Amino acid sequence: MELTDIKSICAFIDDAESDREIAYYVGIYQKALEALQNILIAKKGRKISDKDLYKVFKICLRDKRWYARIEIREESYNQSIEVSTFLPLELVEFLIDNAKDKSFVxxxxxxxxxxLKNVLDSGRADIAAVLVKNGIAFTQEHLNRLRYDWDKMLKIEVEFQGIEGLEIEKDGMLKKIWELLISQGFSLNEIYSTGITLYNGMYNRKSSTADSQYALIYALRNKLFSEEVLDNSFQGLPPQGGINLAVLGKEGADLLDNDTAYAPLRTQRIVPFVFAMFEDKTYDVLEYALFLGLHKGRKNDKGEDFESFLQQKIDEYIILTTKGGNSYGTIFQEDKDALAYFKALQRFMSSLDSIKRGEVIEVDNETLAMFANIEEIPLSSLDTSKVTSMESCFARSIRRDFSGIEKWNVSQVKNFISCFENAYFFNASLESWQVLKIANTACMFDNAFSLKALPSWYKD
Incomplete structure (x- = not known):
């Protein structure tokens, strides 16, 4: 099709084929940009009308998807992807820069x-920043939707590797969106409460995804907020019902916090950052904050440091899981899981100083992922000889550097279920692993987009 006017350009974009590779869709827009540039040259100094520029803008940023072909290790599948995902930033800037009335275009x-919603949903924070810079309002509703968009901002970095005209730098979209959020005056608490987490009224806590937690880890790693802001931005959750240690007699009564167990919601209860992450079960962020030392010197509103607070929780949940210390007199699996995590977190904290000194530390089934998903910790520093399960160890991990993993001792590991599932950046060779007791590898490498070849010992 010859692209000589706005009508033909719009038709060319609209008629894009399905089931084509990503480069094809990026190329559609690049050809459209070239055609627009040629039209502008042919006008010899005259402008393209705002009405025509808007027609192109609208079709490029509309709420529509293309079914693109994604190839992973010589296998391909179709994925529905928002059309603005493939859009070169240069094309958007061309449309805006050549407008007489930008608001119309x-x-x-x-x-x-x-x-703006459409480009955020596509993960294109760079385009979103340009739209806001030129007058489109970033509203609370846009912030609310971010919790669903973080994964796309990360995945786009992998899917567009090597695509000419649309190279995405490491954490490029996260950098753009944080700059945008801060420039719009949103507080850390606002971003966290609506853009990163979702309050679950049934369980009286906030929930989050690995991708949204990584977005906050990015902010911590790059020191986008001071420690003072971190420690003064979060209010503690109201106490959860259902636990009544008093029914257990003196042993339970000694652990019961009578000031908070049945108290009304205290909206002004400001808690330091690590305590807030613990209460919300934002555990990936908590572990990274502990690694950074953000717990040191902090105390909660009861005067407890984090180590004492954690031990108190362990003591409480030991009773819950041995005597059924809740209003139903029942031992729940979720309490057992919580206790296991608290104990693992305690072991994790006890090894932090050693790992920072460059020592090799022994890890177990529970602490392996805690250390392995912190990029600053070399994988060669982890002794995995006693690990028997690596289930979901790197699932949805955003780690980039996997050097040293090829030397891990996995001779005792039986369970590899979902070990690298959705680990977008995993690209290490595991050919040298001695998998002597392997029993289950289901979904082990599913959606590990960057991995070029599967190890010969792997059986799906």
Whole structure:
């Protein structure tokens, strides 16, 4: 098709084929940009009308998907991807820079479609930043939707590797979105409470995904907020019901916090960052914050340091899981799981100083993932000789550097279920692993986009 006018350009974009590789869809937009540039040259100094520029803008940023072909290790599948995902930033900038009335070209008055929402949903924080810079409002509703978009901002970095005209630098989209959020005046608490977590009223806590937690880890790693801001931005959750240690007699009564167990919601209870992450079960962020030492010198509103607070929780849950210390007199599996995590977290903390000194530390089934998913910790520093299960160890991990993993001792490991599932950046060779007791590898490498070849010992 010859692209000589706006109508032909829009038709060319609209008629894109399905089941094509990512480079094809990026190429569609690149050809459209070249055609627009040629039209502008042919006009010899005259502008392309705002009406025509808006037509192109609208079709490029509309709420539509293309079924693109994704190839992983010589296998391919179709994935529904928002059309604005493939859009070169240069094309958006061309449309805006050549407008007489930018607000018209951006559809701010004549369109009901939320173009900013569309680009956020596609993971294109760089385009979102340009739209906001040129007048489109970033609202609370846009912030609320972010909790669903973090994974796309990360995955796009892998899927577009080697695509000419759309190279994404490491954490490039996270950098853009954090700059945008901070420039818009959103507080850390606002971003965390609505853009990263979702409050679950049934369980009286906030929930989050590995991807959204990584977004906050990125902010910690790059010191986007001071420690003072971190420790003064979070209010503690109201106490959870259902646990009544008093029914256990003196042993339980000694652990019962009478000031908070049945107290009304205290909206002004400010808690230090690590305590807030613990209460919300934002555990990936908590572990990274502990690694950074953000617990040192901090105390909660009862005067407990984090180590004492954690031991108190362990003591409480030991009773819960041995005597059924809740209002139902029943031992619940979720309490057993919580106790196991608290004990693992205690072991994790006890080894932090050693790992920072460069020593090799012994890890177990529970602490392996805690250490392995912190990128600053070399994988060669982890002694895995006693690990028997690596289930979900790197599932949804955002780690980039896997050097040293090829030397891990996995001779005792039987369970590899989902070990690297959705580990977008995993690309290490495991050919040298001595998998002597392997029993289950289901979903071990599913959606490990960067891995070029599976080890010969692997059986799906």
């Amino acid at each position: 951006l559809g701010m008055h004549q369109s009901r479609e939320d173009f």
